[in-house]
Every structure is written in C-alpha cells, then in structure tokens.
Amino acid sequence: MTLEILSTNRSHGGTQGVYRHRSDTTGTAMTFAMFVPDHEAGAKLPVLWYLSGLTCTHANVMEKGEYRAACAEHGVIFVAPDTSPRGEGVPDDPDGAWDFGLGAGFYVDATEEPWARHYRMRSYVEDELPSLILRECPAADLARQGITGHSMGGHGALTVALRTPDRFRSVSAFAPIAAPTQCPWGEKALSAYLGADREAWSAYDACALIDAGARLPDLLVDQGEADIFLGEQLKTELLAEACGRAGQKATIRMQPGYDHSYFFISTFMAEHIAWHAERLKD
Numbered sequence: 001m002t003l004e005i006l007s008t009n010r011s012h013g014g015t016q017g018v019y020r021h022r023s024d025t026t027g028t029a030m031t032f033a034m035f036v037p038d039h040e041a042g043a044k045l046p047v048l049w050y051l052s053g054l055t056c057t058h059a060n061v062m063e064k065g066e067y068r069a070a071c072a073e074h075g076v077i078f079v080a081p082d083t084s085p086r087g088e089g090v091p092d093d094p095d096g097a098w099d100f101g102l103g104a105g106f107y108v109d110a111t112e113e114p115w116a117r118h119y120r121m122r123s124y125v126e127d128e129l130p131s132l133i134l135r136e137c138p139a140a141d142l143a144r145q146g147i148t149g150h151s152m153g154g155h156g157a158l159t160v161a162l163r164t165p166d167r168f169r170s171v172s173a174f175a176p177i178a179a180p181t182q183c184p185w186g187e188k189a190l191s192a193y194l195g196a197d198r199e200a201w202s203a204y205d206a207c208a209l210i211d212a213g214a215r216l217p218d219l220l221v222d223q224g225e226a227d228i229f230l231g232e233q234l235k236t237e238l239l240a241e242a243c244g245r246a247g248q249k250a251t252i253r254m255q256p257g258y259d260h261s262y263f264f265i266s267t268f269m270a271e272h273i274a275w276h277a278e279r280l281k282d
Helices: 058-064 068-074 121-136 152-163 184-194 198-204 206-211 230-234 236-246 262-279
Strands: 003-010 014-022 029-037 045-051 077-081 140-149 168-174 220-224 251-255
Touching (some): 014 068, 029 058, 029 068, 045 152, 058 077, 058 262, 068 262, 077 121, 152 168, 152 198, 168 262, 184 230, 206 236, 220 230, 220 262, 251 262
Parallel strands (some): 045 140, 140 168, 168 220
Antiparallel strands (some): 003 014, 029 077
C-alpha cells in the first residue's frame, strides 16, 4: 500500500499533512488529513480520530476546526478521514440529495446494492486506516486512542467506540446524530445501506447500543441549543436518557446560542482536545 503525500504545511509547531492511498476496503482512493506535533526522535504520541459530518471531507475540520494549537500543546496526533468513498463508479444519491451517498457514508458497512461494494466506511475507519497509520506514522501510539466527531461523524465516533470499547480511552462528540434509527437522516441512510431489517440498524445507533449493554469509559458531548437540526435529527435528549438509564458516565452540555456550524465546533475544540489529552496520558 503506497501512501501519497498531497501536501504538508508547518503549523503551530507541527506538520499538517494531507495523504492519499488506495483502499482495499472501499475499492477506491481515500484521502485523509493528519497533524503530527513536533516531538523528539523515537517519541510516541496518542492519536485522536475526528469523524466529519454530512457533505464534509477531511478538509472541513482541517481548515475550520482550529485544533492544531491544542494538539501541539498536548502532544496529540489528529487524524481526519473522509466521510465516504469517492471516484469513478462510486454510486451517489440518485436524486442528488446531500444527506445520502457521496459525503454521507454514515460510517457503516453497506450490505445492499449498489452500495455494498464501496460504502464500507465502518471497516475503513475501524481497521484499514488505523493499520495504515500504524505502519506509516512511527510516532503514533495506538495503545492510546481517542475519538470524536461532528453530527454524522459524532454518530460514527459514538458507535465505533461503543462497538470496540477496549480500543478507546476517550470519546467525545459535537452535535452527534444520537439515535439514527429514530430520525429522518438515519432512517434514509440505514434503510438504503442496510436494508429493511431494522434490527441490523442497531449496531449503528448509540442509544440502542447503550441500551443493549455497551459502555464507554467516559463521554463528553457538546450540543448547540440554537442548532436547527436538534429536535428532528440529532435528538440529544435520547442520548441523555439512554446514558441515565444505563448509568453511563457522561457530560452532555447544551450550549446557548450555538448552531451546527464550525463556528460552534471550533469554539469548543480546544476543550475537547484537552479533555482527551488528560485521558490519553502515559
């Protein structure tokens, strides 16, 4: 597997890179961003994964997320993959909608045609990309991993972590789609990618996973009270209720005046990185 360097830039005492490789999992070229703080030769740094939301690529958080200064301060590698496979032959929403298809992989392994061949973002994020980082980035300490994400990516971060609880020391999210089996975005995506059997959807629903016994070491969620998607799509209250029923340790903060944008995310990004860094210490 060859890793192609698309760009590197010095920033905040570290290196921001954008990389491309051929993915065996998705059958396409995949692009991701990675920020590596300066470090002594042979040093090992924890890794924080960031999963992006609907319509996004690696570039949105890289350009607007304002994470580099905090990652450099705390010595944390930051990795941001794409949100779906892309390229010739990769199917998209037949109606050109923005909430499904390209940019909207929902971090699932699709089982339905025509999506099953390429839309395998769960396996890409859980298996292939971490293996690539382990091989190509000697400073990455995958014994110390955290994960976070926004909206669809918050859903991804929560469900990836709940399915693999021994892998992540820290989990957070910005405005996650908390119960995708109970909202229009999730119902559209999960029915198309996975078929009509709603039981199969539960592996991709944080509330359902918590109700079924999955647990996290801790959880931090920030949600803007002025987010136009809060009531219909995100359903933060269902996550709070699920955590309460299960006794799941969680800090869920409703932030007055904040919306769904990167103005919101960037405001609280440094706090999230510090929170992760505390839990990712040696």
